[in-house]
Amino acid sequence: MGMKRKIPCISYDNAETLSVPPGFASLTSFTLKKVADSGEATDLMVVDRGFKPEPNKMGSPLNNADIENFKASFRLRPWILHSQFDRVSEKCDSEIGMNFPLRAHLPKGVIRGCPTCHECQKVIARWRPEESRLPVLEDAPVFYPTEGEFEDMLKYVAKIRPKVENYGICRIVSPPSWHPPCLLKEKMTWETPKFDTYSQQIDGLQHLYLKRKLCRFHEKMETKRPKILSEDLESSADTDEAKCFTVSSDFDSGPEFTLQSFKKHADEFKRQYFRVSDMVTDPNVSSNAFLEQHEPSLLSIEGEYWRIIENPSEEIEVLCGNNLKTQALRSGFPVKPCAEYSKYAESDWNLNNIPKLPGSLLPFESCDISAILVPQLSMGMCFASHCWRTEEHHLYSICYMHLGSPKIWYGIPGRYCFKFVEFVKKQFPQLCLSDHPELLHELVTQFSPSTLMSEGIPVYRCVQNPLEFVVIFPGAYHSEFDCGFNSSESVHFAPFDWLPHGQYITELYSEHYRKTSISHDKLLLGAAKVAARVLWESSVLRKDNINHQIWKSVCEQDGILVKALKSRVKLEGIRREHLLNRLLVSRRLEDDSMAATKRECSICLYDLYLSAIGCSCSPNRYACMRHSKQLCSCPWSAKCFYFRYGIEELNSLVAALEGNIKAIHIWAKKKV
Template identity: 45%
Template sequence: MGTKPVGGHLDYVTGGIPPVPPGFPSLKFVGVLADDATDGIPPVPPGFSPLESVETHVDGAVDGIPSNPPSFSSLTSFTLKRAQDDRVVTPDTSYKGRCSILDEKHRSLFHHRPWLNYNEFNNRSDQELGHKLFEQDLLSTTCLPKGVIRGCSICKTCQEVTARWRPKEACELVLDEAPVYYPSEEEFKDSLDYIAKIRPIAEKYGICRIVPPSSWRRPCLLKRKNLWLNSKFSPCIQHVDKLQNHHSSKIKGNHGIMSTKRQKFQKITDSISEIMLENNQLRDGNNCNKFGFEPGPDFTLESFQKYADDFKEQYFQKVIELDLTSDKPGPLVQDIEGEYWRIVERPTEGIEVLYGADLDTSVFGSGFPEASTSSQYVKVQDQYVNSGWNLNNLARLPGSVLSLESKNVPGIIVPLIDVGMCFSSFCWHVEGHHLYSLKYLHLGAPKIWYGVPAKDASKLEDAMKKHLPYPLDEKLDLLHSRVTNLSPSLLRLEGVPIYRCVQNPGEFVLTFPRAYHSGFSCGFNCAEAVNVAPLDWLPYGQNAVELYRDQRQRLSISHDKLLLAAAREAVRAQWNVLFLGETNSENTGWKNFSAFDGVLTKSLEARIEMERRRREYLCSSRSQKMDTNFNAEGTRECFMCHYDLHLSAAFCLCSPDRFACLFHAKNLCSCSWSMKRFLFLYEISELNVLLDALRGKSSAIHRWGVFDMKLSVSSLVSEMKKQKLIIMTDEEGRGKDHEEAHSTLQPSSTRSI
């Protein structure tokens, strides 16, 4: 059988098989598209314009193949013209840097490209299509060469550092220093008193440094042989070059614009992943995923120090080689700081470091001595075991609201250990529940800290939202996940005041409530941190839980439970002073905080008013007393916003095991409002009695003591009579002994007379 030359007509049939499949046009000759229909099927798919000939639109056809697909117009001139005005934009093809999306509006309109015909794709949402193209743009950004190659076929903990320090390109910062305090031995005896003393000034900076007296030389138990050589941990992998210019995991995933079915499936997947993550963290003690970082290989403290020292030596090798005659052991702190911010702001290589963050001391071990371990490992003086500056004791000291917390919450009650290396970063964040925090550097290289006071926290948040090219919900996630480290230079341009301090081994850094802070290590080091909550923290804590409700964040502690527990302790102190006359320092301290204008009284008054407004429009006939065991197994939370349900809760009769806060009672289900029921721990009138008791009203103190704390005046009188009887008996006994002794000393003749 014969075939006609290429370019000839192919309209004959061979073996009963048509040369052109049904629905496809026959080609008259290569390069010219047939314009007739076959079997009533148009030769051009819907939404695509026909090509008259290759030469009509394309000048650069090669071998008869058009350079543009059907429905694409020629980009020979490649000139874009805005529809809104007459400005013409000609792209600079020589630029090969990273793409930058400036705002949400332009990103969402990226799919409106003049050379594409989208008329046939109206069934896809603009947002879905726009974000799809935005995702492709992100994936097409240029990748930096690796500056650190970790692991090989034999060893996972070896590394080759090809990147080098670039001192001429350093990003030098000009920042004001945070205050430094040098307490005397007498001032250092009481940690909470000293914090209260420096707070009025230090709080204005967000952070401060505290240098203990020279006589305070507590032993570092991290150097214990068993812990140093055998305790293993999995550090997080941090990419320093991406701390300011990174893409969140959500953006790499679904962009939040999936179809409804995919969104539902993703929610189920996320829930399963969250459960698995929590189980893994409980099993392995790994917190990397909590911060958006992937976990690295296992290390001991000894092996991690070798890894960290090797990285620093290789990275700053040029300096060491050029400065062999100098007495300096390596680069100065300011040199490391300038290089760190160069990597963050203007990276030239991918720099990977490791950071052992938030290691639970109840599992890993503490650097401070404890009563249960001090005699076992090393002989230490009681002053360090019982010291208020021992972070194992700090959270539960008298005067700290956290002393009333029943659970040992890691990081809040139980200290956490951080193990860092050069460039290991703790990114911008505030402490959970806006608590105070105290950090102690046990050993190693210094840490550089940056702080923003609480009054300027919203400025930092606004700057972060402005400069992060993500949807709003993901910006909020990044603010709380500690993975973003915008440079102080950029933040200061946005009007954010930032203060700096350098923490050396043996020193404390104190951060205040709602104060953002960040920083990094200058080399291998080990630090320990814990939270504390003096009574002046209460207003900050209340603001935190309201903010968490709006952002639907989970709580670590029950603020209402702590507030009521503190109020009860204050009433007990008032009872002891009023009825027992016990005017010791503890009772006096509680009484001062619960005065008419005391911080505890004001905090409770504000919370009662908030609760009153929320209950105002509810039907009181459908309310009932909350069972005392309602929160016995842990803090109940709203199914929707995770708000604390210690004071009040709502549920529907259709699902009695599902609870909501008063804000989201209407979101429980689709049942009528008459099906909803409300649980109250106290009525508002009862809470007002507690408030009057705090203000010192004796009748309210008696009423609350009897009603809530089960104190009894009759038992009190009996106890007082009993104590008085014991005292009188002792005095009589001492009187008889005195008479007998006196008679014994007299001469026998006198005694007989």
């Protein structure tokens, strides 16, 4: 037995004379005392030992101002634990470690609703022109197509693409003869159906909403990620839409409005906010009449908007309705042909037609992707915003303004996408953490163009008016805000030159564990098979038409479709060669197998249209080739490699598009 170590008895009789260890020096001492007869401030009073209250205030209860001062003083004393009212935000701050700048409590600038009317509002805040923060920016290009150029929408976008790619965004002014009916103005649509709105706190767009998202995401990752990765990923269209379009969920819900009542609400806000303080206004004068007489300039509105973002003096809350499906409220364009509107119902520039135009790839996605194919309506008011973002899957996007006040856009060229992301990571280092890289795709933050320009990121400005189009090019970060009440409609489209962008973003989504909403491989293979059929009809059957010319222009060795397919087949071949060295059992998928349901890797959510790894232990779970090991712990003999086409078949398809007659004949006999 070893020696027993005796622990000396320590006396605390002289505890007051003990020295304080280095680094543990006591801060100012205090005691907490309960204040009598003060129900409101019972747990908020802090009395310092050296504090000598004035005799005439002894025993008097605290008023509301004093209580707020005490609350604020707590934050300046790190040795005091905050009370329950701030525990949630403190928990998020400590767990996430976000270094957001301290922000003083701002007074409310807008009071909305009352017990009898949810639509009324009182705007206390006022325009501060002397503090304007107007950014100095170069304008994005503006195009004026002729009547002939305006007939083919995709052809015209392809024509201007080389110039616009250097800006990321452009404005297209329709010809003078373009006057489509705005069906939103019809009485049954204007006055009857209601739509949901949500509130935006404009003064919080720089940090507040990102902070909330990080808090929610941190909690979700702690509880749901293991569950998500273990559950069956046979997703429905509704689930896809919920996961892919969740920007509005970052904001609080607002009241319902009709178009008529929302315009009244928006006009009244703008009238009160930009009212000159010493101007006497007649309460009987309508908002429309006032705005016509005292409409602030666009530069004034823009300078005030960025002042609120960068240096707010009040909380400014506005309402907007974004991503409203035209199926619910109806499109502003005519959908069904009729004698009166046939020109516009069938026009290439009707947003209901654009996703399915000849030369667009989106129709090859057989799963329900209505969130992408169906145009989305937006109802805005002054200062209502869309923060910096890229479009889903880096698709093209086109926005048409039906009516109302202008919308001011800001665009960053797609080639600066990486630099923008690096800037965001520098501003918010926590977004670099591997736990939640997908947050980079879900920003709810409005960075000042001036700040971005100072970091070497070019920003271009674009002002959209009614009857005008704005086109967003692949990979371009963009943001916008409204200068007053307006209604616009937007939709995605994917011409052939989008294919390289689509392949890149699919791989990036996989790295970031982000769900895809379309199958890039299905679009690519669907287009390639149709192209092979067209080449057969053109070269062998001697058929030719306008659509044939479109397909032939993207084929042959230098064609964009051939290059995209060749690149994808090469990547697939490398991955299969590495995997099949393990002598897995292989099984071919039927051409329509797994087509009705979009399946994804249970680890990284990669699209599994071309190939997948499965195991008998979990029939409804699959993995991509990169994550075959993580699928389960079963031996390789229990796993199976599923494939839709062999590599030799895919190389044959490439050869067909390059003009090989034998390969064209083989693929022409296949079912398209």
